[in-house]
Amino acid sequence: MTVPFLDLKPDAALQAELDAAYRRVMESGWYILGEEVASFEAAFAAHCGVRYCVGVGNGLEALHLILRAYGIGSGDDVIVPANTYIATWLAVSHAGARVVPVEPSSRTFNLDPDRLDAAITPRTRAIVAVHLYGQPADMTAIVEFAQRHGLKVVEDAAQGHGGRYRGRRVGGLGDAAGWSFYPGKNLGAFGDAGAVTTNDEQLAERLRVLRNYGSQAKYYNEVKGMNSRLDPLQAAFLQVKLKHLDEWNERRRCVAHTYLDGLHAIPELTLPFVPDWAEPAWHLFVVRHPQRELLQQHLRQAGIETLIHYPVPPHLSTAYADCGWPSGAFPITEEIAHSVLSLPIGPTLDAIAAAQTVSAVRTFAAASGAV
Ligand SMILES: *Cc1c(COP(=O)(O)O)cnc(C)c1O
Numbered sequence: 501m502t503v504p505f506l507d508l509k510p511d512a513a514l515q516a517e518l519d520a521a522y523r524r525v526m527e528s529g530w531y532i533l534g535e536e537v538a539s540f541e542a543a544f545a546a547h548c549g550v551r552y553c554v555g556v557g558n559g560l561e562a563l564h565l566i567l568r569a570y571g572i573g574s575g576d577d578v579i580v581p582a583n584t585y586i587a588t589w590l591a592v593s594h595a596g597a598r599v600v601p602v603e604p605s606s607r608t609f610n611l612d613p614d615r616l617d618a619a620i621t622p623r624t625r626a627i628v629a630v631h632l633y634g635q636p637a638d639m640t641a642i643v644e645f646a647q648r649h650g651l652k653v654v655e656d657a658a659q660g661h662g663g664r665y666r667g668r669r670v671g672g673l674g675d676a677a678g679w680s681f682y683p684g685k686n687l688g689a690f691g692d693a694g695a696v697t698t699n700d701e702q703l704a705e706r707l708r709v710l711r712n713y714g715s716q717a718k719y720y721n722e723v724k725g726m727n728s729r730l731d732p733l734q735a736a737f738l739q740v741k742l743k744h745l746d747e748w749n750e751r752r753r754c755v756a757h758t759y760l761d762g763l764h765a766i767p768e769l770t771l772p773f774v775p776d777w778a779e780p781a782w783h784l785f786v787v788r789h790p791q792r793e794l795l796q797q798h799l800r801q802a803g804i805e806t807l808i809h810y811p812v813p814p815h816l817s818t819a820y821a822d823c824g825w826p827s828g829a830f831p832i833t834e835e836i837a838h839s840v841l842s843l844p845i846g847p848t849l850d851a852i853a854a855a856q857t858v859s860a861v862r863t864f865a866a867a868s869g870a871v
Pocket residue numbers: 558559560561584585587588630656658659679680681682692693694
């Protein structure tokens with residue numbers, strides 16, 4: 501049996517509801533913003549435990565628009581994790597601000613709050629904290645630091661749907677959160693989609709203007725806005741899927757625990773570290789191994805699909821070559837990029853597939869003399 505990394509096809513049980521959502525939108529004659537978007541925004545805000553949700557085109561634009569709405573741009577510095585998906589950085593760069601990368605904790609892979617002090621400059625305006633792989637960042641420490649220095653805290657929650665930090669949902673832990681509903685995320689649309697959640701009423705109002713050509717009243721443009729609106733069809737689909745997010749995340753949690761129990765104490769294999777305050781969304785299950793390529797090859801031969809998130813850290817990508825960071829500039833991040841491997845996880849991965857993955861990793865370890 502082959503174990504796919506992630507199966508994106510919708511659950512057959514949802515087909516009738518998705519078809520009904522599709523027909524409702526088609527027959528409404530209304531295809532930009534409107535009721536469907538407003539209704540999903542209300543549902544998602546409630547899910548996150550925040551007052552406002554503003555639906556936008558995708559996750560990158562969600563983050564970008566938050567920064568713009570706060571007036572962060574040219575001449576400003578924004579602290580970002582060195583270890584993240586490049587979209588976190590691009591949101592800052594597109595706003596015209598400078599990225600100031602900070603190394604992760606080597607245990608959690610997330611932004612290390614103890615390193616913030618060394619990264620701050622007189623121009624620092626904000627910190628973007630990423631809940632990477634669905635593991636919540638250490639928000640209390642980050643928010644306390646930000647408050648001491650008058651900085652905004654933006655959560656990049658694109659991998660965090662449904663996760664909790666100290667019992668609270670991610671997405672309401674800083675000043676604002678950017679979400680992606682890219683199909684592969686824990687809550688995924690059937691195309692591109694994104695949102696911002698916040699308790700900041702003024703920010704929500706500015707975002708509604710910025711996402712819609714900078715206008716509140718059609719053809720009266722207050723600012724140079726963008727076209728970044730959540731598609732009503734995607735909003736209708738997302739609302740169907742949102743009702744199942746907790747149950748799907750529970751399934752991910754079961755797979756993660758099968759891996760954590762089945763793979764512990766294998767020499768050289770590092771499992772995800774979950775602090776006691778974290779309830780991860782388990783977007784990805786990322787292990788580290790010094791012979792990551794050999795492990796990946798072994799699993800491929802056993803029919804198990806794995807991926808690498810991410811092979812090239814943003815500072816070494818060609819896109820950021822102009823910043824001139826040399827190899828070795830962020831050694832913890834680079835070590836992570838060299839050794840990580842993501843095992844299959846998802847809401848439809850069953851116990852048999854998870855057990856098969858565990859046994860294939862164990863045979864690799866046994867063959868390489870580690871067990
Ligand atoms: C997916 C992702 C984004 C960007 O989302 P898009 O909807 O693809 O633009 C941003 N940050 C992180 C951490 C992501 O994983």
